[in-house]
Amino acid sequence: MKSINIGIVGYGTVGHGVVNLLRNNNELIKQNSNININLCGIADRNINRKIDDNIKNVDILTIDPIELINDPSVDIIVELIGGINEARYIISESIKKGKHIVTANKSLLATHGYKLFKLADEYNVLMGFEGAVAGGIPIIRVLKEDMCVNDIREIYAILNGTCNYILTQMELQKSEFENVLLEAQQAGYAESDPAFDIEGIDSAHKLAIIASIAFNTMVSIKQVYVEGISKVKHIDIELAEELNGKIKLLAIAKRNQNNIEVRVHPTIIPKRYFLADVMDVYNAVYIRTSKVDRTMHYGRGAGGLPTGSAVVADILSIAKDISFCDKKRVPILGYNNSYNEESNICDINDIVSTFYLRFTVDDQPSVLSKITGILGEHNISIVSAIQRGEWLRNGIIPLVLITHETEGRNIFNSVERIDKLPFVRDKTLVMRVER
């Protein structure tokens, strides 16, 4: 029986999940693949206080990943430390030593992916990263292999469990963003520094990776337009409900005639959409393709075992390829290219949508006429205006306008002007409305 040696860098939540899964499924894996997956080393900067029964017999337990990388017996390096610089160094060095790579590191792949993919091709090593996007939902393989004869037309996805949990709980508890965030931090669903999640950056990383696969062209994090959910208030969720909708942080990728749209922003979607029913920390990816048409893929987007399960599936797939195949079966992104092209991305200013605008204004005469006057100068017409006496607090009141379809630039330009008016008391919340 063939033995494949793996070294894990990073023994945190996902690392524990992977070790646990490999330990408990060792016999099953042998029986079904005729391969012995041998965990021969773990590197972690705090390995000394993390040694437990699961790993105490592992040959190499080290604080130095280079020790694993330099070990000629290691076939696959599993990078699970996250972050960019150190992880990039570890993966690059591993590739140069001919090691195959499995990683769950979305920020690294969304930032420097194309360099690493190119390096991997140069050294003829394989890379798996199913765990980097949507944890336990096997979306990478679906896009790379199952949809291989489809043009992907559009992807609408909920890719960040923290944001989805906060929005769900704001609705259920009729509570404000800050309170739910605090609670999410206490429950371990949000980091102590939550900016990465709540400002949409994590979703944008994941979107860059799936868009790169879906559209056969590299999309990097810099090209993704990002807005987070920190300005959303409970009143917005209530009003979305009145519009028969829900607010979700959507990651959207579309192929247009001449370019690609990649954007992450809070969006009001109709309740009849499946995505509207995705609650709490769950993720979901809706895909529309040329041949298979619509599909939806739903599950847990994070956690040691869901993400660990994706990582182990990648390890096994690579182990089979290197044991039984003499050529790469599937290109790293599902298609052969030089990873050089920067994609042609649609300017967010050009994207036409219906908008929900919540202004925070002094309760005084002619506010509505001044605001709608400016909107009118930018060719924006209004479908409905909502203001209610009970919203008044200390002389300040929200004013909500829903627009007809208009280009993003009209909204950005007019809101910039409106936010400078003396009676406007806070930055205006801008959300797109899907119908």
Place this chain on the structure above:
Amino acid sequence: MKSINIGIVGYGTVGHGVVNLLRNNNELIKQNSNININLCGIADRNINRKIDDNIKNVDILTIDPIELINDPSVDIIVELIGGINEARYIISESIKKGKHIVTANKSLLATHGYKLFKLADEYNVLMGFEGAVAGGIPIIRVLKEDMCVNDIREIYAILNGTCNYILTQMELQKSEFENVLLEAQQAGYAESDPAFDIEGIDSAHKLAIIASIAFNTMVSIKQVYVEGISKVKHIDIELAEELNGKIKLLAIAKRNQNNIEVRVHPTIIPKRYFLADVMDVYNAVYIRTSKVDRTMHYGRGAGGLPTGSAVVADILSIAKDISFCDKKRVPILGYNNSYNEESNICDINDIVSTFYLRFTVDDQPSVLSKITGILGEHNISIVSAIQRGEWLRNGIIPLVLITHETEGRNIFNSVERIDKLPFVRDKTLVMRVER
């Protein structure tokens, strides 16, 4: 560049889809896999009147599949004729000639799958059948590969588009089964002989296949308990609505402590379930596993292009395996076994559920007491009874009872007795209620 020769048997809806996809993606496939997929023959009993521009240059166009099977240059036989006996003969003969197999034939695999899988292993050929279950939803590969280190705990699925279309339209149009069926036949969503779909047999075939993969043990169609939807009336859909539920034809597979449940029956499910929102001809598969927990996979379950896309993904996967690999990467069902064991299946009589019972009775005194008396003798207690004056037609009126949880045998035995009572005018509708 490696060339792989394929022969297609059956040039119907899916056959056309496959040919169309191969023609349009030939260059893309070459570029991304370094393989040329060469369509070298098509067999169809009516080939002479089906020759079109897409196939007129194909080398072998024949009415006799044996001509393709005997051609030593053919690497993969793609069986798309459906049905059992002829297809079985074609696949067996192909395997014996060392051809690899791609098929979308669920009835064959659910009936004789284990013999064909065993034969394929004996001749060391590969078999792909992603198109056999849920068309464009890549559920076979998810279960075989992505969930490889998971115990599958339960599967709830909508696997038949015809039934789901009929139930959806009965609700939307407030119409009766017979009318919607006729309309579905006219729209091409139902066969002229619809029994196979509406009696649940098609769903049961598909369930047998996915249960065989999910539970690492062969499940054949004979072992699946089946009830169809032909007795469901609009009144049932209305009452399900009042219970905040929807009626769906569910295919359910569960792993219990000592056995497996595999059953297809109309079921009232809560509206909050994703499956409740699956409309018209769409399919969906909900899976709960030990590690990844819940996932849902949704899409088109049939049609030339969705199913064709799954068939082409299988063709490509096998083409890569035989071009680049010297050993089978993944066992036919995802696990190695001898395909001999018949699974230990839970008796439907033992399965505990809440039941919805609709009796059709004469409008006369003491009917309720006699029926509930018999139910009581079988230890069935009632949660609610519903009867409305406006339901009365020609002296006959429906009576609906919802039970507490009870074993199936209690329901079957008591309903058998009740259906013999002189005031009972039609067979009683029995549906399970999920909570």
